[in-house]
Amino acid sequence: MEVTSSSGTSSGKATSNAGNWKEYERVLLPPVKDLHKLDVYEDKGGYAALREVLTGKWEPATVADTVKASGLRGRGGASFNTGLKWTFMPPVDDGPRYLCCNGDESEPGTFKDRQLMEYNPHLVFEGILIACYAMSITTCYLYIRGEYADWITHMERELEKAYARGYVGKNIFGTDFSTDIVIHKGAGAYICGEETSLMESLEGKRAYPRIKPPFPAQFGCWGRPTTINNVETLACVPLIISRGADWFAGLGAKTLPGPVLYGISGHVNRPGVYEYPTGMLISDLIYDVCRGMRNDKKLKAVVPGGSSTPPLRADMIDGICMDADSLREAGSMMGTAGMLVMDEDTDMVKWLRRVSHFYHHESCGQCTPCREGTGWLERLVAKIDEGEGNLRDLDLLIDLCSEMEGRTVCALADAAAWPVRYTLDRFRDEFEAKCRPSSVPVTQLVTA
């Protein structure tokens, strides 16, 4: 397969943006037995990037510039340029500054960070430490969702070992750079994955998102400058330092480069977490990587990046790659690369009902459009699903989505509205089929 950067939709022949992915060698989760153990990780060159940065007297700004040059974009859903985000931090003053590593991972369909933390925890720690150095931060809070209790214990055990060996804590590698990592255990709230509510949760409050601006870089945890990055994003940082920004920028799709963990679930023969470059063809992921559809059923829909990204119909994925541009062209988003595959037997109304229930349950209740809107979305979709809906309820749903989008403090209302809007748009016949026929015959309406 030739390396190409075209998304291939115009040529008619599907080409991948991931290059020669069959020969790809994993870097986030390389095939090394017991890589989670500190000794093994060191043996394989672990903490060398941190050592290089600290003892090689890199300027903090150089680290940030390198990350910026690599084109690394956040893996938590918003795909924002990581190096750029780092430069938003104000100049150092006397007070503390914080880094939050977001391991809340609650987006339905997403299950990559859990395996990254289990199998390569020290890569995450090393990334955190390099990020802290780049932004002159002395405390990092690693926020892990409470459901991952076993992985929190695992991470705490490994963190203790890193402390004992002097990689974390005071005067790392004998330099005057000191950083603490604190693991914070959540307790079950989807909203904590949103950066400002994550900070509220850290502060020991109900996790209500904050109004932006001020942005976290100006007013973050306890009112101090704060940067929030996803676990997988930070795990990419040591790789960028040790292998170079050019290597990273050349991997996968041009506008969203690098390795990425695809979490694929649903009606495929071999679901799971797979590491490949970005820009993989969705069809390659389903039919090649995951060995095809379960029971050879036909594909009906794909949700490319977690529950809040709009679903794509089977006929919309031809030549579409898992990267920002290609998915935008198709009418969806990269999100977290947690992909749900649905076969021809799936009832989209029931699926949407479950999605709407999720958002209704997880709305924090701070803003009225979201607190009430998510409830109404669920009630209306449930009504249609129960066969008691009218055709006008479909328009009411769209109206409701418009009343929710962009009218709340955080993006949860948008995330709840998008699946409804786009599922209705792309699978309207299924919804219409479940609605009660109009009680007034169409002819009567026309003549009246």
Place this chain on the structure above:
Amino acid sequence: MDLHEPEVAKLPPRNPEPQVDPDALVFSAEEKERIAGYQKRYPTAEGAIMRALWLAQEKFGFLPPEVIRLVADELGVPYASAYGVATFYTQYYKEKVGRFVLDVCTCFSCQLCGGVDMLHHLESKLGVKAGETTADGMFTIQGVECLGACGSAPMMQVTNGPYIYNLTEDKLDELIEAMRAGSMPGFTSVTLPQDEDEMGGNRRTDIDEVAVYQTPPVAREID
């Protein structure tokens, strides 16, 4: 379901009768030390509320108002702050639960791959509805939102602890038997598909319990 009032979260009774023996309502010296340790990690006392509530829940089993008050007093924060946190997060049990809480994931990946079937099986086997506790106080079952193990659907979590992947009805029956005998399931590691291909299986030599990603079953019901 009631189309006008879909149930998302039940509020706990506001002022229930005290449920924890007043004599037992204390933290030991060792627990106080742990809570003080949590406080050191944050610039304010509030930061430690979540961890302290976790500790209290492990000790008392659930968080009735008197336990929340104990935590608040120990940290020196207002009761309202601790109560607010305890009622915001779903993993804190506000009411007494069974010895084993079976959280079956029914969010969409699991919904489409048999999660609802598993919940229904538990309901009929244990004779209680989702959200209820068996009369002998052994099991509470509930359907929960995404637990972040979508590729291993259907799956569940036991009492905020271990994950059980790729559930089947037989596997559930065996688990229930083992739990009736008092045994809590252990930690299971899930092998990545690429590890199976490139390393011949599990990458962790320190874990015996291993699951692999499997083709999910065909769901009979999805609501």
